[in-house]
Amino acid sequence: MSKENGKKILITGGCGFIGSNMAAHYLAKGWEVVTYDNYSRPGSKKNATWLEKSAISLQQSNGIGHLRQVRGDVRDLESLQEAMAGVDVVAHMAAQVAVTTSVEDPMEDFLINALGGINILQAARSCGSDPIVLYASTNKVYGGMEHLRVGASTLRYHFIDYPEGIDEDFPIDLHSPYGCSKGACDLYMIDHARIYGLRTVVFRQSCIYGPRQFGIEDQGWVAHFVISAVLGRPLTIYGDGKQVRDVLHVRDLLEAFDLAIDNIKVCAGNAYNLGGGPGNAISLLELIYRLEPELDKAIPLTFEEWRPGDQRVYISDVRKAERDMGWTPRTSIGTGLKDLCEWVKANKELFDVKGIEVKQRKMEHLQPSNV
Numbered sequence: 001m002s003k004e005n006g007k008k009i010l011i012t013g014g015c016g017f018i019g020s021n022m023a024a025h026y027l028a029k030g031w032e033v034v035t036y037d038n039y040s041r042p043g044s045k046k047n048a049t050w051l052e053k054s055a056i057s058l059q060q061s062n063g064i065g066h067l068r069q070v071r072g073d074v075r076d077l078e079s080l081q082e083a084m085a086g087v088d089v090v091a092h093m094a095a096q097v098a099v100t101t102s103v104e105d106p107m108e109d110f111l112i113n114a115l116g117g118i119n120i121l122q123a124a125r126s127c128g129s130d131p132i133v134l135y136a137s138t139n140k141v142y143g144g145m146e147h148l149r150v151g152a153s154t155l156r157y158h159f160i161d162y163p164e165g166i167d168e169d170f171p172i173d174l175h176s177p178y179g180c181s182k183g184a185c186d187l188y189m190i191d192h193a194r195i196y197g198l199r200t201v202v203f204r205q206s207c208i209y210g211p212r213q214f215g216i217e218d219q220g221w222v223a224h225f226v227i228s229a230v231l232g233r234p235l236t237i238y239g240d241g242k243q244v245r246d247v248l249h250v251r252d253l254l255e256a257f258d259l260a261i262d263n264i265k266v267c268a269g270n271a272y273n274l275g276g277g278p279g280n281a282i283s284l285l286e287l288i289y290r291l292e293p294e295l296d297k298a299i300p301l302t303f304e305e306w307r308p309g310d311q312r313v314y315i316s317d318v319r320k321a322e323r324d325m326g327w328t329p330r331t332s333i334g335t336g337l338k339d340l341c342e343w344v345k346a347n348k349e350l351f352d353v354k355g356i357e358v359k360q361r362k363m364e365h366l367q368p369s370n371v
């Protein structure tokens with residue numbers, strides 16, 4: 001066992017979609033992994049079980065796979081401090097993730113995302129091992145962008161003045177309680193590098209997709225479309241379906257986390273827009289038209305009114321990440337979608353969860369997130 005082996009990472013939200021992929025990635029590299037999750041997201045317990053099995057199989061095959069799973073809440077500073085003992089890297093993935101829920105309960109959203117974020121920073125400063133802190137922020141920090149000129153073609157919208165997408169100098173404009181709470185944490189992260197010398201890196205993520213994503217109507221739309229199509233569930237499109245997002249396979253996101261750690265001297269204190277970029281931008285309709293041949297079935301659609309706040313286009317300009325850490329998105333939409341479809345088809349039983357459907361119905365009347 002080499003010791004890249006021997007490095008230790010704490011992943012808050014480690015049983016969520018991105019967190020569980022990340023935990024598996026670092027386990028396979030021989031790191032000691034601590035997941036820290038309150039299992040509030042439907043699907044997170046299933047991810048926890050999958051991680052346990054993955055760790056056991058790694059232990060049996062080559063003696064790595066050192067996993068500890070802590071049930072904890074990021075609002076609880078003391079428990080975070082305990083879990084953070086001796087870590088080299090903290091990846092802060094835990095969050096209240098839906099705009100819809102934040103509108104229903106802004107206080108809860110604030111406590112999880114803003115207070116939870118500063119708890120992470122407090123614990124990182126006091127834990128004694130000076131960990132690198134990676135934070136999963138969101139493109140939502142740039143707000144509604146209503147003033148940008150947008151053109152339209154048959155199947156999609158596009159930015160007229162931003163062919164390379166939105167870069168990190170675009171003005172921050174926090175919309176919705178979710179935007180405010182995630183944005184507050186984003187700025188605290190950057191400022192803690194400035195004021196306390198903490199090695200923080202902020203990733204302003206666009207739409208991330210891939211295996212282990214329990215997408216629902218208001219969060220994780222690519223997985224939601226694939227799961228609905230595979231299981232033959234009705235699919236509703238709000239608006240005309242020409243809305244465009246740049247999608248990024250989770251595998252590419254993990255590569256960015258690795259590169260930021262490797263290049264921490266350059267990356268510390270910086271924010272990076274991470275998405276598929278202009279080359280991996282796709283509209284809702286285009287996704288449907290790609291899925292139909294992939295799954296070899298017609299996907300019936302219902303159209304409803306636009307939901308308030310839904311952006312016509314968001315595309316990340318990813319060139320800063322390329323300059324600073326040599327990162328570019330590498331997984332094409334075709335390859336990534338095939339991968340997600342295979343996972344959903346092979347794991348249909350995972351989606352037979354009442355909780356996911358109930359949560360979805362409860363939120364149907366509220367505005368969407370763009371994640």
Ligand SMILES: NC(=O)c1ccc[n+]([C@@H]2O[C@H](COP(=O)([O-])OP(=O)(O)OC[C@H]3O[C@@H](n4cnc5c(N)ncnc54)[C@H](O)[C@@H]3O)[C@@H](O)[C@H]2O)c1
Pocket residue numbers: 012013014015016017018019036037038039040041044072073074075092093094095096097112116136137138139182204205206207208209214220371
């Ligand atoms: N998936 C995307 O497209 C996307 C886009 C932009 C930003 N993000 C951000 O990336 C991060 C991970 O997103 P994801 O898609 O994996 O979401 P997810 O919902 O799958 O995972 C979040 C995890 O955090 C846990 N959690 C929630 N509240 C908690 C709390 N109070 N204490 C401890 N754990 C808690 C949940 O149980 C869940 O396992 C989030 O911070 C999200 O805001 C995601």
